[in-house]
Amino acid sequence: xxxxxxxxxxxxxxxxxxxxxxxxxxxxxxxxxxxxxxxxxxxxxxxxxxxxxxxxxxxxxxxxxxxxxxxxxxxxxxxxxxxxxxxxxxxxxxxxxxxxxxxxxxxxxxxxxxxxxxxxxxxxxxxxxxxxxxxxxxxxxxxxxxxxxxxxxxxxxxxxxxxxxxxxxxxxxxxxxxxxxxxxxxxxxxxxxxxxxxxxxxxxxxxxxxxxxxxxxxxxxxxxxxxxxxxxxxxxxxxxxxxxxxxxxxxxxxxxxxxxxxxxx
Amino acid sequence: xxxxxxxxxxxxxxxxxxxxxxxxxxxxxxxxxxxxxxxxxxxxxxxxxxxxxxxxxxxxxxxxxxxxxxxxxxxxxxxxxxxxxxxxxxxxxxxxxxxxxxxxxxxxxxxxxxxxxxxxxxxxxxxxxxxxxxxxxxxxxxxxxxxxxxxxxxxxxxxxxxxxxxxxxxxxxxxxxxxxxxxxxxxxxxxxxxxxxxxxxxxxxxxxxxxxxxxxxxxxxxxxxxxxxxxxxxxxxxxxxxxxxxxxxxxxxxxxxxxxxxxxxxxxxxxxxxxxxxxxxxxxxxxxxxxxxxxxxxxxxxxxxxxxxxxxxxxxxxxxxxxxxxxxxxxxxxxxxxxxxxxxxxxxxxxxxxxxxxxxxxxxxxxxxxxxxxxxxxxxxxxxxxxxxxxxxxxxxxxxxxxxxxxxxxxxxxxxxxxxxxxxxxxxxxxxxxxxxxxxxxxxxxxxxxxxxxxxxxxxxxxxxxxxxxxxxxxxxxxxxxxxxxxxxxxxxx
Numbered sequence: 001x002x003x004x005x006x007x008x009x010x011x012x013x014x015x016x017x018x019x020x021x022x023x024x025x026x027x028x029x030x031x032x033x034x035x036x037x038x039x040x041x042x043x044x045x046x047x048x049x050x051x052x053x054x055x056x057x058x059x060x061x062x063x064x065x066x067x068x069x070x071x072x073x074x075x076x077x078x079x080x081x082x083x084x085x086x087x088x089x090x091x092x093x094x095x096x097x098x099x100x101x102x103x104x105x106x107x108x109x110x111x112x113x114x115x116x117x118x119x120x121x122x123x124x125x126x127x128x129x130x131x132x133x134x135x136x137x138x139x140x141x142x143x144x145x146x147x148x149x150x151x152x153x154x155x156x157x158x159x160x161x162x163x164x165x166x167x168x169x170x171x172x173x174x175x176x177x178x179x180x181x182x183x184x185x186x187x188x189x190x191x192x193x194x195x196x197x198x199x200x201x202x203x204x205x206x207x208x209x210x211x212x213x214x215x216x217x218x219x220x221x222x223x224x225x226x227x228x229x230x231x232x233x234x235x236x237x238x239x240x241x242x243x244x245x246x247x248x249x250x251x252x253x254x255x256x257x258x259x260x261x262x263x264x265x
Numbered sequence: 266x267x268x269x270x271x272x273x274x275x276x277x278x279x280x281x282x283x284x285x286x287x288x289x290x291x292x293x294x295x296x297x298x299x300x301x302x303x304x305x306x307x308x309x310x311x312x313x314x315x316x317x318x319x320x321x322x323x324x325x326x327x328x329x330x331x332x333x334x335x336x337x338x339x340x341x342x343x344x345x346x347x348x349x350x351x352x353x354x355x356x357x358x359x360x361x362x363x364x365x366x367x368x369x370x371x372x373x374x375x376x377x378x379x380x381x382x383x384x385x386x387x388x389x390x391x392x393x394x395x396x397x398x399x400x401x402x403x404x405x406x407x408x409x410x411x412x413x414x415x416x417x418x419x420x421x422x423x424x425x426x427x428x429x430x431x432x433x434x435x436x437x438x439x440x441x442x443x444x445x446x447x448x449x450x451x452x453x454x455x456x457x458x459x460x461x462x463x464x465x466x467x468x469x470x471x472x473x474x475x476x477x478x479x480x481x482x483x484x485x486x487x488x489x490x491x492x493x494x495x496x497x498x499x500x501x502x503x504x505x506x507x508x509x510x511x512x513x514x515x516x517x518x519x520x521x522x523x524x525x526x527x528x529x530x531x532x533x534x535x536x537x538x539x540x541x542x543x544x545x546x547x548x549x550x551x552x553x554x555x556x557x558x559x560x561x562x563x564x565x566x567x568x569x570x571x572x573x574x575x576x577x578x579x580x581x582x583x584x585x586x587x588x589x590x591x592x593x594x595x596x597x598x599x600x601x602x603x604x605x606x607x608x609x610x611x612x613x614x615x616x617x618x619x620x621x622x623x624x625x626x627x628x629x630x631x632x633x634x635x636x637x638x639x640x641x642x643x644x645x646x647x648x649x650x651x652x653x654x655x656x657x658x659x660x661x662x663x664x665x666x667x668x669x670x671x672x673x674x675x676x677x678x679x680x681x682x683x684x685x686x687x688x689x690x691x692x693x694x695x696x697x698x699x700x701x702x703x704x705x706x707x708x709x710x711x712x713x714x715x716x717x718x719x720x721x722x723x724x725x726x727x728x729x730x731x732x733x734x735x736x737x738x739x740x741x742x743x744x745x746x747x748x749x750x751x752x753x754x755x756x757x758x759x
Contacts (some may be wrong), residue, residue, distance in 0.1 A: 235696055
């Protein structure tokens, strides 16, 4: 039997900043390499979609203008059905602007309250300064049953605060995370994950990509599903390189190289 | 009246430059500007006001260095060598340093005209100080979002700056970029447009990434009758009627000859021109179009423009050919998704040209054609690419490598013989290629640029060209290595 997954990509033309498209590429390729059929369904403004028919949903970040053009369509048209689907266990990844729109609201710096769909028990407050830079996150081991570290790049002005019915995706080892205050990054509710990690996130964090694929397959085909392992040497090297650089293990080597360069110059 | 503050600022700025060079703290391309501005914040305004023929500013995400260099070469050949920030320091401090270098201790500039390549985010400030007579705005794409912020923020800054320009200023805009063309509406300044009219260059598939696909006026999606790349093309908004302006300078026919040259046929008010440009690729043709339009607006005769462009050398590292110990090496800078995608397209299109020649003529004839082309240096004998991709994430490259996922490396699938991947983010690039469909067996990861160069050259079969695609600081690293091996001149002789 060929397994099949249907992947909904929310507003791909409007919400496509910071290479978030790489997450779709990663899910598609990791399915293809295992012989899992994966169909990507773009969900644009005005689209009608039966969320019960979707296995994985992805919602990326966008420019402010792009987000303004789709926010109302998303909240009004997709909001109620998507929230119900998330409550029923839809597997979803939302990043940056997409993450914020899954929350209750975004309070702008000017004091305007922009509604989200309230599927995640989080709210966001606009900040003056953007939080920008590389991030390393220690993932909460309860989430996929394994401990690992995510690497990514954050670039956001919103500060997101978590309510009682979500868990953080993990703890920030390097970077600002949700709000730069409480050391958390991301939020998890049932099978839905929101976070601020660009990079792209899934290609160089294959553990998370496979966690999403495995959850989606189990929902559709039951607990018998076991994912065939792939050769992730390159992916793990990309992940490990940044973990080591950001946590300082590589620092001595880097500074020694700089000293050598200075001596040779 | 003597302006003591200005004289002091000029003297201090110049001294800082001399001191910095003596202490070998780099070429001193920005420090004099920083020092002089501290003493007299209006130093740039005062110095550029003494230029009798005024100031020209060129900005845009991609192609501004090459376009500015083309204009500089044409003006120089026309007998009016401009004051030009040739070293590429294009922020307020760098432009100020350039003006200082070209000024006497008495605070007067030697040149007749100023020509400044201008950073996108720095453009509003520099325009306010220099009161330009001509502004060229080339395009606007996502680039180093960690530094510049979003494309819309840059566009808003440009719009506010253009609104302050008087009727004596000419603003030259790329008609094919909706984000840029929309800036021309309702300005006091005189507005002229340039654009590509040759629809053969429309790509069949919609580009993956566009930063201005939605009407700047009403937000509805544009309908494209032709899309050249990214969001560049012929567009209109069915909702409010906004559409691509008719270009005053129109590139009517453009013939691309692989990775070597291009031929341009263009029309403009009162005349037409044919140019054989010694640079490859669609984007270099558009750079030349912008340079031609700018120089016509400055009153340079068409024959002079053509003569200069036909023997133009590309800006350092933008497209550069190096003899690497008997093996041909072509270096093309990649720094953002649109530029990288266009460079990849140029490489794969050059293979397609060769392949279609083969299928059309049958193998024997194709072999002869190929042989002929190889001997004249037109086409490389390999049908698969040998690549050296070097990705750094230092400040000047942008510290966020997410952009690799917005560039269409998918175009390389099936066209790669071997790719050596290096730089501080080599592993990220290798992952990108793997997910783009390049088999890991065809890749070698070597972080160190010298080692990466060795690996790439050792994999290169006789007669094949190695295509090096570095980010900005990786290009500097590669260049330094080539100089060390005496395969290239040091760049300060450039």
